[in-house]
Amino acid sequence: GENVEQHPSTLSVQEGDSAVIKCTYSDSASNYFPWYKQELGKGPQLIIDIRSNVGEKKDQRIAVTLNKTAKHFSLHITETQPEDSAVYFCAASMEDDYKLSFGAGTTVTVRA
């Protein structure tokens, strides 16, 4: 099955700085890569996603890049704010069943 690895496991940034989280996947058949934000006691919230026919996608302060050859994708958050503090998960899925394989998560802390 698909194996998704995520780094770093924790990330502390100063408010206003950028945060970058990186993930790798094992199965070249994966073609959909979402990112979720999870706050304490809540379900994961989709923040951005990218499909394999696109190399980069941006939504305001959040961007995701995908390198299919290297099988890795990254989340970039610019101008971080305290409300960006949360656990972020990357995931991957394939077109046959769309079940998600998740990374282990990155705890992001934005220092005021």
Next chain:
Amino acid sequence: DTGVSQNPRHKITKRGQNVTFRCDPISEHNRLYWYRQTLGQGPEFLTYFQNEAQLEKSRLLSDRFSAERPKGSFSTLEIQRTEQGDSAMYLCASPTESSTDTQYFGPGTRLTVL
């Protein structure tokens, strides 16, 4: 609010008891997924339905677990003879009509087995 609801939000039970959780997905979509999340880990796939048919079960889903989706609407996940290792957050996810690969999660049911 994603439109996916789960009940109960929290469940505390004693080891050996049976528990049942319910998920009401975003309406009119034929796929529904269950995941389990333990503390400090990402969600792990358990099972999924297309309409009322259960199409795949993870090996994480022991014989004590059963899931149903009668009439292809809401779904239930039952755990029989609970064990302390079943303590986790159980998450339900549903795509939308406009995007089959995008999954929206409910708030989860936090299970604690004493």
